[in-house]
Amino acid sequence: xxxxxxxxxxxxxxxxxxxxxxxxxxxxxxxxxxxxxxxxxxxxxxxxxxxxxxxxxxxxxxxxxxxxxxxxxxxxxxxxxxxxxxxxxxxxxxxxxxxxxxxxxxxxxxxxxxxxxxxxxxxxxxxxxxxxxxxxxxxxxxxxxxxxxxxxxxxxxxxxxxxxxxxxxxxxxxxxxxxxxxxxxxxxxxxxxxxxxxxxxxxxxxxxxxxxxxxxxxxxxxxxxxxxxxxxxxxxxxxxxxxxxxxxxxxxxxxxxxxxxxxxxxxxxxxxxxxxxxxxxxxxxxxxxxxxxxxxxxxxxxxxxxxxxxxxxxxxxxxxxxxxxxxxxxxxxxxxxxxxxxxxxxxxxxxxxxxxxxxxxxxxxxxxxxxxxxxxxxxxxxxxxxxxxxxxxxxxxxxxxxxxxxxxxxxxxxxxxxxxxxxxxxxxxxxxxxxxxxxxxxxxxxxxxxxxxxxxxxxxxxxxxxxxxxxxxxxxxxx
Ligand code: SF4
Numbered sequence: 001x002x003x004x005x006x007x008x009x010x011x012x013x014x015x016x017x018x019x020x021x022x023x024x025x026x027x028x029x030x031x032x033x034x035x036x037x038x039x040x041x042x043x044x045x046x047x048x049x050x051x052x053x054x055x056x057x058x059x060x061x062x063x064x065x066x067x068x069x070x071x072x073x074x075x076x077x078x079x080x081x082x083x084x085x086x087x088x089x090x091x092x093x094x095x096x097x098x099x100x101x102x103x104x105x106x107x108x109x110x111x112x113x114x115x116x117x118x119x120x121x122x123x124x125x126x127x128x129x130x131x132x133x134x135x136x137x138x139x140x141x142x143x144x145x146x147x148x149x150x151x152x153x154x155x156x157x158x159x160x161x162x163x164x165x166x167x168x169x170x171x172x173x174x175x176x177x178x179x180x181x182x183x184x185x186x187x188x189x190x191x192x193x194x195x196x197x198x199x200x201x202x203x204x205x206x207x208x209x210x211x212x213x214x215x216x217x218x219x220x221x222x223x224x225x226x227x228x229x230x231x232x233x234x235x236x237x238x239x240x241x242x243x244x245x246x247x248x249x250x251x252x253x254x255x256x257x258x259x260x261x262x263x264x265x266x267x268x269x270x271x272x273x274x275x276x277x278x279x280x281x282x283x284x285x286x287x288x289x290x291x292x293x294x295x296x297x298x299x300x301x302x303x304x305x306x307x308x309x310x311x312x313x314x315x316x317x318x319x320x321x322x323x324x325x326x327x328x329x330x331x332x333x334x335x336x337x338x339x340x341x342x343x344x345x346x347x348x349x350x351x352x353x354x355x356x357x358x359x360x361x362x363x364x365x366x367x368x369x370x371x372x373x374x375x376x377x378x379x380x381x382x383x384x385x386x387x388x389x390x391x392x393x394x395x396x397x398x399x400x401x402x403x404x405x406x407x408x409x410x411x412x413x414x415x416x417x418x419x420x421x422x423x424x425x426x427x428x429x430x431x432x433x434x435x436x437x438x439x440x441x442x443x444x445x446x447x448x449x450x451x452x453x454x455x456x457x458x459x460x461x462x463x464x465x466x467x468x469x470x471x472x473x474x475x476x477x478x479x
Contacts, residue, residue: 002038003027009043010074016100017078020403021085021092023352024362041077049077053084060084075128082130094403095374097130102396103423104131104405108143118144134374135405138391142407145392146420153247153417155427156443158213160418161203161241163196163233164433166220166457169255172280173290174319176353178435178455182224185457189229192434192457195464197236199432202468204240206475207430211245214418219433221254227266234270243271248417250274250315256302257294264309274344274416277302278317282333286322291357303340313414314342320380321350321372321401323358330376334383341387343414347380349404351397372402384409393419430471434460440474449474 001022005011018027018039028035040052046066053060062080066073078098086092096104107129111121118140125136167182167189168175185192215237225233237243249272253259256277267275279299281287287294306314316337320330337345349372352359381391389409393416396405408419421427422439425448431438435455441448451474453467454460460467 001025001027002031002033002035002040003029004031004038005029005041005043007041007043010077013074013078013100014039014041014081016398017081017085017098019399020094020100021089023399039081051077051080051084053088055088058088060088079128079130093132094130095132095135096396096403096405097125097132099125099129099131099396100398102398103425104135104139104396105143105146105394106424108140109147109424112140112143112147132374134378138405138407139394142391142394145390145415146424149392149415149417149420150424150426153213153421153427154211155213155421155441158211158245159207159428159430160214160216160421161212161237162216162218162418162429162431162433162436162438163200163222164219164431164436164453165217165222165225166434166455167224168219168221169224169257170291170293171357172292173323174350174353174356174358176351176356177220179220180457188457188461189225191461193229193232195461196233196433198464199468199471200236201240202471203430203432206472208242212241212243213245213247213427214421215243215246215249216418217251219252219254221258222251223253223255223258223263225263227260227262230263230266231269234267234272238270246271248273250276250416250418252276252278253302253306254278254317255292255294256298257292259302259305261305261309264305264311268309268311272311274313274315274414275306275311276315276317277306277342278315279333279337280317280319281322281325281329282336283325283329286325286329289323300340303342313344315344315346315416316340316342317346317348318380319348319350320376320404326371327373327376327379331379331383334380338383338387343389344408344410344416345384345389346406346408347377347384348406349377350401352399352401353397372400372404374402374404376402377404377407381407381409388412393423395423428475438471438474 036056038054042050049064051062064076064080082098108121111124121140122136125131166178166180168179251272253276282296284296388411391407392410393408394405428441429439434457437450437452439450451470
């Protein structure tokens with residue numbers, strides 16, 4: 001499909017919306033390309049924009065008179081484009097309307113904080129962004145819940161610590177994270193931890209006057225580390241950071257095939273309070289297809305081991321829209337998960353990321369069902385509410401199956417606070433490890449800035465001083 005613009009104004013958002021209607025399409029910006037379908041955006045002058053969408057058998061056109069305020073002008077263009085694309089696709093409705101951002105809950109949060117009523121927050125989503133009634137209700141209720149939970153965090157005085165372990169047993173089909181097969185680095189894990197400790201030490205010293213609120217081990221798969229390596233890393237944190245105010249310490253077990261009794265025992269020697277054991281699906285044929293290389297039985301065993309080890313908050317991640325799965329498959333997975341009774345469940349809609357094998361090899365999977373819908377998400381919600389789990393955070397990604405969302409559910413009092421902090425961007429996050437991104441939240445100006453560590457493990461280890469310098473610049477350049 002052609003995408004021709006005479007000015008790149010709002011291009012990022014326009015592409016996002018186009019991708020939401022045409023998830024598998026490539027967009028061609030060559031005006032002489034031979035594609036029958038094309039979107040043409042012409043800014044005629046500062047005040048007017050013509051949107052034209054053409055296929056072999058239809059032409060749709062709208063002129064937008066642009067508001068002088070940039071955000072409103074962008075929303076006008078997106079709304080007009082949404083209507084055109086919806087009409088061109090048999091009145092197709094996207095659940096999140098013209099919203100293309102990944103943090104839709106920020107809108108109702110800001111409205112509520114400004115003193116607007118629940119009805120006004122709902123109306124804002126439905127009228128200005130064409131969000132459906134159900135999704136608007138979901139976003140507002142999550143905003144209300146998050147605001148309540150955030151009351152226990154002093155986000156100005158505190159910070160959170162993210163530690164990335166970029167190794168996994170194998171690479172999943174849909175993976176877009178910083179992850180390398182453990183085999184490749186097995187002999188260099190100690191060296192990686194040396195570099196990580198250097199970065200952590202700098203962080204501990206620079207932030208010793210701030211309160212450490214949450215710690216999160218992500219990746220990758222942190223439990224690819226051996227028990228002694230986990231002990232070494234957790235022990236280093238205990239030795240150098242003040243954990244007396246810690247609200248939560250999460251470790252992503254992630255891949256059940258990386259979890260052992262010995263590793264769980266090692267983690268329990270420290271105040272690790274929340275563990276993820278992520279099945280993604282409880283269907284073996286799908287696990288095999290997506291390259292997880294573990295069994296459904298491994299999930300059950302890892303979960304039981306975690307319970308036995310004494311973890312009282314266990315999260316399980318699931319993905320809806322995996323290739324070849326339909327609603328019945330998802331329902332069967334949900335029934336199994338509900339039987340296990342975890343305290344937290346995160347429902348992801350499959351996102352087809354550019355660098356993931358699923359996208360790079362898309363010709364293989366194009367004919368397989370990759371689907372999600374309001375009905376499936378609703379079924380998941382009902383099953384989880386049946387065991388007392390309620391939605392407490394939400395985010396979206398580009399190219400998500402069915403244009404849905406990722407939702408974290410939790411039993412009251414077990415919510416993952418780090419998840420809210422990172423999604424709503426209300427507290428600074430110090431991130432250490434290959435591929436980790438630190439975020440500085442300035443409470444005086446609401447400005448959010450970031451510093452990224454390199455993803456490549458070798459380059460990260462060789463250039464650890466540079467990673468520290470990036471963080472130093474991010475947090476202290478204006479000191
Ligand atoms: S477990 Fe997660 S990080 Fe590791 S390969 Fe799979 S999707 Fe990527």
